[in-house]
Amino acid sequence: MNAIIDIDIFADIICPWCYIGKKRLEAAFAQRPHIKARYRWRTFLLNPTMPQQGMNRQAYLHAKFGPAASAVYARISQAGAESGIDFNFLDIEKTPDTRPIHKLLIAAGTKAEPLSEAFYQAYFLEGLDIADTGLQAELASKAGLDFSELTAQDEAAESQLAEDLDEGRMAGIEGVPLMIFAGRYSVAGAYPPDILVSAIDACVRPASDR
Numbered sequence: 481m482n483a484i485i486d487i488d489i490f491a492d493i494i495c496p497w498c499y500i501g502k503k504r505l506e507a508a509f510a511q512r513p514h515i516k517a518r519y520r521w522r523t524f525l526l527n528p529t530m531p532q533q534g535m536n537r538q539a540y541l542h543a544k545f546g547p548a549a550s551a552v553y554a555r556i557s558q559a560g561a562e563s564g565i566d567f568n569f570l571d572i573e574k575t576p577d578t579r580p581i582h583k584l585l586i587a588a589g590t591k592a593e594p595l596s597e598a599f600y601q602a603y604f605l606e607g608l609d610i611a612d613t614g615l616q617a618e619l620a621s622k623a624g625l626d627f628s629e630l631t632a633q634d635e636a637a638e639s640q641l642a643e644d645l646d647e648g649r650m651a652g653i654e655g656v657p658l659m660i661f662a663g664r665y666s667v668a669g670a671y672p673p674d675i676l677v678s679a680i681d682a683c684v685r686p687a688s689d690r
Contacts, residue, residue, distance in 0.1 A: 483515045483684045488660040490522040490644070490653055491596075493581050493610070496556045496567060499600045501657035501670035503563040508676035515680055521585040521592035523644035524656045525578065534576040534611055559670070571607025581610060583637035584620065586644075587630040594623040 487505075491498035509517055527540075541549040553569055560567045581599060585592045598619040602608040608615055617627035653668075659676075660666045662683040667676065 484518050485515060485662050485680060485683045486518050486520065488520045488522050488663075490524045490648060490658040490660075491656045492524050492526045493578050493585070493596065493599045494575060494603060495524075495526055495656055496553075496560065496604060497670045498657045499565060499604055500556075500559055500563050501659070502596070502600070503565060504670055504673050505659065505676055507563070508673040508680060511673065511677050512680055515684060517593075518590060519593045520590075521582075521588070521596065522648075523582045523586070523641045524648055524653060524658070525582075525645065526656075527575070527577075528645075530575070530577045532577050534574045537572045537575050540575040565604070567604050568607055569604075572603065573607065574609055574611070576609070576611035579641065581616070582641050583634060584616060584627075584630050586637040586640045587633040588620075588623070588625055591623065591625055595620060595625060598623045 489498075489502075491501070505517070509515065541553075545552050553567075557567050557569070585595055585599075588595045599610055602615065602619055603610045610616065610619075620627040620630060655668070657670055658666060658668045659679075661679045665679050665682055667679055
């Protein structure tokens with residue numbers, strides 16, 4: 481019997497661990513082909529004070545990690561490679577303000593997953609400026625979405641973004657990814673697929689077995 485699991489994912493598109501978590505979640509669902517995921521994008525800001533114009537990537541890394549940045553990103557690159565992600569951090573010139581991107585992902589609704597993949601690839605693999613609206617329109621089209629239709633929902637998306645941030649603060653979310661399975665089980669972090677499979681199985685297990 482096929483089943484559908486709703487999954488809320490608190491993430492930020494410039495978070496490399498969120499991309500790794502996404503790939504690990506896909507690997508988990510690949511082990512359960514009779515169970516489908518229905519994703520809901522939820523906003524988390526790694527950098528809530530980021531200026532609208534973004535900032536130089538190297539300056540951002542130095543401010544956030546200091547001299548430990550290279551070691552931190554070497555570990556991330558290794559974890560990414562294990563999940564099939566060839567991170568290209570050296571080509572990233574700017575860290576953007578991701579609020580406008582979050583609003584597009586919120587407006588995408590159930591199609592946020594392919595749009596998030598397009599943004600992750602553009603940023604982490606190609607080093608592109610994902611704050612550029614022309615590129616955003618191109619990525620939306622790549623994901624089978626109409627950019628003008630997404631931006632037309634800006635006011636509602638802005639309201640949902642604020643609600644997500646408030647909920648995250650009240651829940652004490654300090655890092656992402658955070659995945660909530662069927663509104664019942666939460667997994668904080670980019671855990672390996674076998675752990676995520678356990679969460680998937682728990683969602684479809686009969687109530688008498690839980």
